[in-house]
Amino acid sequence: MDDRYCWAALQIALNLGTRSLLRLYRHFPTGKAVLEASAEELKRVPRLTLQAYEHVIEGRGAVNPEKTAEDLQARGVQVTLLGEPSYPHALAQIADPPVILYTRGRLPEQKLPLIAIVGSRRATPYGKAVAHKLSRELVQLGWGVVSGMARGIDTAAHEGALAAGGYTLAVFGCGIDVCYPRENSKLMKRIEEKGCLLSEFPPDTGPHAKNFPIRNRVISGCSMGILVVEAGERSGALITAHNALEQDREVFAIPGPVTSEYSRGANNLIKQGAKLVEDAADIIEEFPYLNWVPSPQTPPKKRLEPSLTLEESCVLQKLSLEPVHIDQLAEKTGLSVSVVGGILTLLEFRGLAKQLPGDYFINPEAVLDQKR
Structure with a gap:
């Protein structure tokens, strides 16, 4: 039986916490070895709590790796064990990494920052x-x-x-x-x-x-x-x-x-x-040593800069990532609320404005320092 499913079965059947599972993983060479260990061997696991010890002793007879594997695979859940090549390297280096990762989708490439x-x-x-x-x-x-x-x-x-x-x-x-x-x-x-x-x-x-x-x-x-x-x-x-x-x-x-x-x-x-x-x-700029080259992707279509009227440009200049009320826009631009409302509708259509609850608006494409 694949050792990944032995560890998964131990965790699931015995309701072991992440720390207890890690202590067992670092002491025993395989999940199967935990299932076959004597009570004395289990007592020698460093810092294993009495509660976790009792869970293993009393419940491991019900651990069924084959059934666990069948259930997880039927759900489309992948299991990755600490130490496997696909396990994220950075995560493996922390003091208390998870023994098991349950995933759907694809784990990140190891070189991807x-x-x-x-x-x-x-x-x-x-x-x-x-x-x-x-x-x-x-x-x-x-x-x-x-x-x-x-x-x-x-x-x-x-x-x-x-x-x-x-x-x-x-x-x-x-x-x-x-x-x-x-x-x-x-x-x-x-x-x-x-x-x-x-x-x-x-x-x-x-x-x-x-x-x-x-x-x-x-x-x-x-x-x-x-x-x-x-x-x-x-x-x-x-x-x-x-x-x-x-x-x-x-x-x-x-x-x-x-x-x-x-x-x-x-x-x-x-x-x-x-x-x-x-x-x-x-x-x-804090990571100048990175030499990661992203996988080729289809470049996004470049947005064509829309041609704006003077009034539209005036309203757009007052929009940032900080929400502003339509009444404030009218006051700042000297335009009527109805005119500003019409302009905002056009800007929304072009992706240059977004309405928030309460008649507030932002420009989702604004640069960050425009808010200050």
């Missing part, structure tokens, strides 16, 4: 626009984007990578067959087709709160650096940033308004030494 983009679930329109734009720019420069498929910044980061035809890796805090949040079901399918869904938790594992801090070390562990776009003072993104520091990864942050609760975490990271980021160049 990955950057994690994370932030608040309750992101502002500005934060989501920035995450989408930077993700898109980074994949165009040959990077892959890692995130957690949560609402807000994570979703925007994945969508930006996909919009540019690039690679994105979604790291789950539940089983990869569990869509969380549910509204990301379409995004989940797109990531599976173009990138990879990954979890250290077996299929059917629910989105329990305790799993997400555990998951965050994998997001940073897979990556060469982490970019925090928006984060409150107690955001899970800060846990990921802390993991990145422990793993000797680069930490980047997007500055935000001092009055915004969603920017306090990112601003504090900058105070503590994280690099302030305004564009993709601020990130890639």
Whole structure:
């Protein structure tokens, strides 16, 4: 029996935690050896808890690698074991790597540089626009984007990578067959087709709160650096940033308004030494040694610059990634609200404006420093 499924069967049948599984993996040469070990041999496993020891002793008779393999294969779930050539090298180097990766899609090429983009679930329109734009720019420069498929910044980061035809890796805090949040079901399918869904938790594992801090070390562990776009003072993104520091990864942050609760975490990271980021160049210049050459891709069609009237240009100049109300646009341009509304409709059609709730508008194509 393939040793991958022995370890998977042990984890699933005995409900072993990630640390207990790693301790067994580092002590025994194979999963089969765990199943055949004596009680004395199991007691000699360094730092194995009494609870984990009892789970193995009492439950290993029910472990069935053949049935586990059949079930996982029927679900289309790939299993990758720590130490295999396809296991992400960067992740294998952290102090506590997952023994097993359950995936759908394709794991990243080993030479592909990955950057994690994370932030608040309750992101502002500005934060989501920035995450989408930077993700898109980074994949165009040959990077892959890692995130957690949560609402807000994570979703925007994945969508930006996909919009540019690039690679994105979604790291789950539940089983990869569990869509969380549910509204990301379409995004989940797109990531599976173009990138990879990954979890250290077996299929059917629910989105329990305790799993997400555990998951965050994998997001940073897979990556060469982490970019925090928006984060409150107690955001899970800060846990990921802390993991990145422990793993000797680069930490980047997007500055935000001092009055915004969603920017306090990112601003504090900058105070503590994280690099302030305004564009993709601020990130890639920290990795001058990279010699990654991206796989040939069909270049995106170049957008033709539209011909704008003087009034249209006037309105467009007042739009940035910072939301602005239609009344403010009318005041700033000296045009009536009805005229500005008509112009915004035309700009939306051309992809140069996007309406947000409450009659606010942004220019999703604006450069980042236009907001300041």
